[in-house]
Amino acid sequence: MDKRTTPTADRPADVEVPAWLTGPCPAWCSALHSASDHPDDRHHDGVSAAVELTTMDFINYGAPTRPNYRPQVALIDLIQGYREAEPRVCVVEGSDRFLFYLSLAEAEEFAGHLLQLVATARGESDPS
Numbered sequence: 001m002d003k004r005t006t007p008t009a010d011r012p013a014d015v016e017v018p019a020w021l022t023g024p025c026p027a028w029c030s031a032l033h034s035a036s037d038h039p040d041d042r043h044h045d046g047v048s049a050a051v052e053l054t055t056m057d058f059i060n061y062g063a064p065t066r067p068n069y070r071p072q073v074a075l076i077d078l079i080q081g082y083r084e085a086e087p088r089v090c091v092v093e094g095s096d097r098f099l100f101y102l103s104l105a106e107a108e109e110f111a112g113h114l115l116q117l118v119a120t121a122r123g124e125s126d127p128s
């Protein structure tokens, strides 16, 4: 579906399509693009998934005299430059510290290794 021309709840029909946006948004894009977007921000962006990292040191979001410790958060998201061929998986530490990008193939391989590690740790994998 072409979000540039199709009105949605987030995008009324009279919203001007940015000139830099040369094609429709992918189905997973939740960004509201604007003609004034900085060139570094001209990308499609999905909805982030977050995982609290409870074995990491918690971060104090409060004052030193009134601490408010909360777990760090790992965020993953799809991102695709408007001229790139396919999206990448972006991994960010919760305080907006970029960690790394994965191609779709790399993300699939990485996810498979993670699932195998969890199965091994839980004694669910084939020992052979």
Ligand SMILES: [Zn+2]
Pocket: 024, 025, 026, 029, 030, 031, 033, 043, 044, 045
């Ligand atoms: Zn988009």
